Every structure is written in structure tokens, then in C-alpha cells.
Amino acid sequence: xxxxxxxxxxxxxxxxxxxxxxxxxxxxxxxxxxxxxxxxxxxxxxxxxxxxxxxxxxxxxxxxxxxxxxxxxxxxxxxxxxxxxxxxxxxxxxxxxxxxxxxxxx
Amino acid sequence: xxxxxxxxxxxxxxxxxxxxxxxxxxxxxxxxxxxxxxxxxxxxxxxxxxxxxxxxxxxxxxxxxxxxxxxxxxxxxxxxxxxxxxxxxxxxxxxxxxxxxxxxxxxxxxxxxxxxxx
Numbered sequence: 001x002x003x004x005x006x007x008x009x010x011x012x013x014x015x016x017x018x019x020x021x022x023x024x025x026x027x028x029x030x031x032x033x034x035x036x037x038x039x040x041x042x043x044x045x046x047x048x049x050x051x052x053x054x055x056x057x058x059x060x061x062x063x064x065x066x067x068x069x070x071x072x073x074x075x076x077x078x079x080x081x082x083x084x085x086x087x088x089x090x091x092x093x094x095x096x097x098x099x100x101x102x103x104x105x106x
Numbered sequence: 107x108x109x110x111x112x113x114x115x116x117x118x119x120x121x122x123x124x125x126x127x128x129x130x131x132x133x134x135x136x137x138x139x140x141x142x143x144x145x146x147x148x149x150x151x152x153x154x155x156x157x158x159x160x161x162x163x164x165x166x167x168x169x170x171x172x173x174x175x176x177x178x179x180x181x182x183x184x185x186x187x188x189x190x191x192x193x194x195x196x197x198x199x200x201x202x203x204x205x206x207x208x209x210x211x212x213x214x215x216x217x218x219x220x221x222x223x224x
Contacts, residue, residue: 043214095207097152
């Protein structure tokens with residue numbers, strides 16, 4: 001089974017900061033990686049698919065990169081509404097998720 | 107405007123069967139989408155349960171395959187989930203989703219909390 005490991009598990013940053021979240025797959029998953037945002041009490045929403053494609057309607061401050069086993073979600077300038085938990089998900093075969101990264105605003 | 111609405115009992119007894127329905131509005135079940143179920147707990151996070159296509163083809167998470175059945179009701183435009191022999195470990199928020207993990211048409215319902223308890 002391919003495991004997905006996110007880091008950090010939580011972070012606190014200020015408005016305007018650049019924030020980076022990493023996701024590592026235990027085996028090569030090529031570009032089969034999605035990123036989701038989940039606000040409290042809400043369903044996850046797709047931010048990035050196929051490692052680097054921005055979902056329609058998602059602000060351009062969000063970006064994804066990586067391939068193979070190492071992936072990154074970057075928020076270029078953190079906004080108050082970005083306070084949420086972010087999950088990576090491998091998108092081939094079993095759609096396994098990472099354990100999540102909780103982003104809080106300082 | 108696509109809407110997915112999960113429904114079903116909020117409380118299920120141990121060893122019983124968890125049965126949920128996802129009513130789909132704004133799109134036909136028979137369109138070229140996969141319909142997934144995903145659950146979430148504080149302990150295990152998000153867990154993909156499986157998916158079904160309108161023709162009945164399914165893919166299930168191997169860890170749950172022996173207990174899971176999904177079905178499609180085209181006349182009601184809804185999908186269903188049955189999970190048998192439940193235990194407290196199956197207590198979770200259950201989400202219905204369209205094309206979960208499959209690209210830009212990925213969309214989720216709001217979820218339903220199901221508690222397994224006597």
C-alpha cells in the first residue's frame with residue numbers, strides 16, 4: 001500500500017506570509033496528487049489536481065508542484081480565509097489521503 | 107448547480123448495517139462520473155471507502171471491501187452505501203462525492219455523522 005505523509009501537521013503564520021506544506025508518497029505516484037482545503041464543519045474542496053493544476057475558482061495564491069514522491073502546496077500570501085486544514089490525496093487506484101495540515105493565522 | 111445530500115440513520119447498533127443514501131441534484135447519475143463515499147474521523151482522518159459508476163462498476167478500498175456494497179438507483183438519481191458488521195470504529199462523518207480524486211469535477215456533499223453505539 002502506498003502511504004501519504006504530510007508535514008507539518010500544523011502551522012501558525014501571519015497574514016501575507018508564504019506558507020509551504022509538503023506531502024510525501026511512499027512510492028512513485030508520478031503526478032497523481034490532489035490537494036484539498038477543509039474548513040471547520042465543511043466538506044473538503046479541491047484546490048489542486050494532477051499535482052499542479054489549479055481548480056477553477058481557486059485563488060491564484062495557491063499553487064502545487066512536485067512529481068514522483070515529493071509534492072508541495074504553496075500559499076504565496078496567506079489570507080485570513082485560508083485558515084483551514086489541508087489534505088493531500090493520491091489520485092490513482094486507492095484514493096488515500098494524507099493526515100492533514102492545520103493552518104492557523106497568527 | 108450540483109447538490110449532493112447524504113441521508114440515513116445517525117445511530118446504528120454494533121454488528122448492524124450502516125445504510126446511507128446520497129441524493130444527487132443538478133446532474134444525472136448516468137453522466138460520466140464516478141460516485142464515491144469517503145468517511146472522516148479525528149483519529150484516522152479521511153478514508154476513501156469506494157466508488158461506483160452508473161453501470162454498476164465499483165472500486166472498493168481493500169480494507170473495507172468485505173463489508174461494503176454500493177448501488178445506483180437511476181430512477182431516483184441517487185447512490186447508496188451499505189456497510190455491514192459495524193463497530194464503534196465505523197463512527198464517522200460520511201461524505202458522498204462526485205469524481206473524488208479524479209480531477210476538476212470533484213465535488214462533495216456536506217456529510218452526515220453516523221455513530222455506532224448500543
